[in-house]
Amino acid sequence: MNVTRLPGSAWFHWLRNLPLRVGVLTGMYLSLIFVTWLIVANRVPFLEDLALIRNWGAMAAFGLVMLAPMGSFRRHPHQLFGSGLTAWALFSLVYHLMGFFFHNLHNSLRPTFTILVMGAVVYGLVAVAAWVISMALDARQQPAIASRRRH
Numbered sequence: 001m002n003v004t005r006l007p008g009s010a011w012f013h014w015l016r017n018l019p020l021r022v023g024v025l026t027g028m029y030l031s032l033i034f035v036t037w038l039i040v041a042n043r044v045p046f047l048e049d050l051a052l053i054r055n056w057g058a059m060a061a062f063g064l065v066m067l068a069p070m071g072s073f074r075r076h077p078h079q080l081f082g083s084g085l086t087a088w089a090l091f092s093l094v095y096h097l098m099g100f101f102f103h104n105l106h107n108s109l110r111p112t113f114t115i116l117v118m119g120a121v122v123y124g125l126v127a128v129a130a131w132v133i134s135m136a137l138d139a140r141q142q143p144a145i146a147s148r149r150r151h
Contacts, residue, residue: 019079022072023086029065030087031094033058038098070126077131084123092116
């Protein structure tokens with residue numbers, strides 16, 4: 001399987017399951033982006049004038065990192081879903097833990113379970129779409145009508 005090498009993947013070669021390895025690494029990247037965004041948004045007051053740019057930049061980085069499992073396992077939807085769910089579960093755990101440090105985080109955004117379900121739904125829909133597209137491409141390669149031989 002041809003998998004894109006993500007920065008930092010050498011640290012996780014002890015994880016033999018490739019979807020788990022990509023999921024853990026993606027989850028760590030998502031968590032790092034989130035924690036950085038949260039600290040900058042709450043502890044760096046001179047960037048308050050650039051809040052819109054800061055938030056859009058964080059969302060763009062978040063979206064790009066979310067594509068890592070999608071790019072790695074686009075031909076294997078079950079692995080895509082497993083990897084994405086692993087990443088999102090790790091991110092949800094960090095989101096929950098950050099609620100202890102930023103007391104209004106869960107009140108101003110969403111509860112942890114809602115965040116977990118939203119990520120699972122996104123990765124589930126992408127996995128189903130990849131599965132349907134792969135089935136449609138496989139069906140295109142088959143003959144539409146089976147030929148009969150008459151004796």
